[in-house]
Amino acid sequence: MILLRCSGGRLTDIFISVDTYVGEQANVQIRWDAGTPYEEGWSQSTNGTALFAPEPDSLVDSLLSHRKLVFRFFPPGGNPQTTTFLLAPLAPQDAALKKYCGFSATRRRAENAERFRAALQREGDEIVSIELAPPQDRIELGEGEVVLSRTLVKRVKNKRGATVPSYGLEFQLAYAEEGRSISYAGDTLPLQKGTNVVTVLVNGVPAERVLTYIVK
Numbered sequence: 001m002i003l004l005r006c007s008g009g010r011l012t013d014i015f016i017s018v019d020t021y022v023g024e025q026a027n028v029q030i031r032w033d034a035g036t037p038y039e040e041g042w043s044q045s046t047n048g049t050a051l052f053a054p055e056p057d058s059l060v061d062s063l064l065s066h067r068k069l070v071f072r073f074f075p076p077g078g079n080p081q082t083t084t085f086l087l088a089p090l091a092p093q094d095a096a097l098k099k100y101c102g103f104s105a106t107r108r109r110a111e112n113a114e115r116f117r118a119a120l121q122r123e124g125d126e127i128v129s130i131e132l133a134p135p136q137d138r139i140e141l142g143e144g145e146v147v148l149s150r151t152l153v154k155r156v157k158n159k160r161g162a163t164v165p166s167y168g169l170e171f172q173l174a175y176a177e178e179g180r181s182i183s184y185a186g187d188t189l190p191l192q193k194g195t196n197v198v199t200v201l202v203n204g205v206p207a208e209r210v211l212t213y214i215v216k
Contacts, residue, residue: 002069002085004060006101014056014063015047016071018083021048023076031070032062033187034148042073063087064109066186113183116168127164130207132200140214147189149212156202172199172206191215 005013022044028051031037042051051073053059063069069085090097090105098104133154141147149169156164174181176195184190189198196213199206 004056004101005185008178009100009102011056011060011101013052013105014059015045015050015052016083017050018073018081020075020081022051022073023048026051027074029072029080032066033068034146035187037070037072051127061108061112064090064105065112065184067139067184067188067190109183112172113185116170116185126159127156127167127205128159129155130200130202130205131157132207132209133157133209137209138179138212138214140189140216143193143215145215147191149187149189150212152197152198152200153202153207166204168204170204171200174199189213 001017003013003015003017004011005015024044026042026044027039028042029037029039040054042053044051067087069087070082071085072080072082074080092108094104131154146189149171153167153169156167158164171184171189172181173184173190174197175192176197178192178194182190189196191213193215196215198211198213200209200211201207206212
């Protein structure tokens with residue numbers, strides 16, 4: 001279970017209750033969506049059955065921008081334990097978050113995305129050409145099929161006509177059947193059953209083509 005603890009109108013801790021003894025070894029392994037796993041040093045609770053994140057503000061920003069967290073810890077004398085969290089949006093909890101933690105999940109996510117875009121525009125080349133990899137604009141998928149974000153862009157060029165080797169990706173997804181849209185910056189597109197209209201943004205610049213995924 002992931003728990004947020006707030007005091008004095010600010011976020012003070014994020015910890016994961018593991019319901020087993022973690023001992024003195026507090027290294028954990030984390031993977032967001034379909035990304036690369038990495039290790040962090042977390043601290044254990046006084047009773048040894050929970051692990052505390054070293055930087056709760058950084059972790060809550062990651063929770064806001066991803067759909068899945070794979071969490072692994074290493075209990076003493078036993079096998080590694082792995083749990084997968086399917087991350088629900090925190091926006092429905094905005095009232096409680098504002099009251100007790102001093103922030104709105106909706107606003108915080110938007111502000112983080114804007115800072116990310118601004119940093120990319122300051123550091124990177126001006127994008128003028130975005131070539132998407134899928135040859136067609138309408139793509140049919142079976143339920144459960146995965147689309148990796150990084151596979152959607154074939155080539156990016158700047159105003160000098162040179163290929164841009166590195167850039168930031170973000171996506172606007174419109175769920176036609178549900179009548180709602182989201183912004184997303186994770187590794188695997190969160191496609192829903194039905195019609196998904198995907199706008200690809202590179203360093204904040206939208207591609208000319210829009211991709212429509214039909215999930216059956």
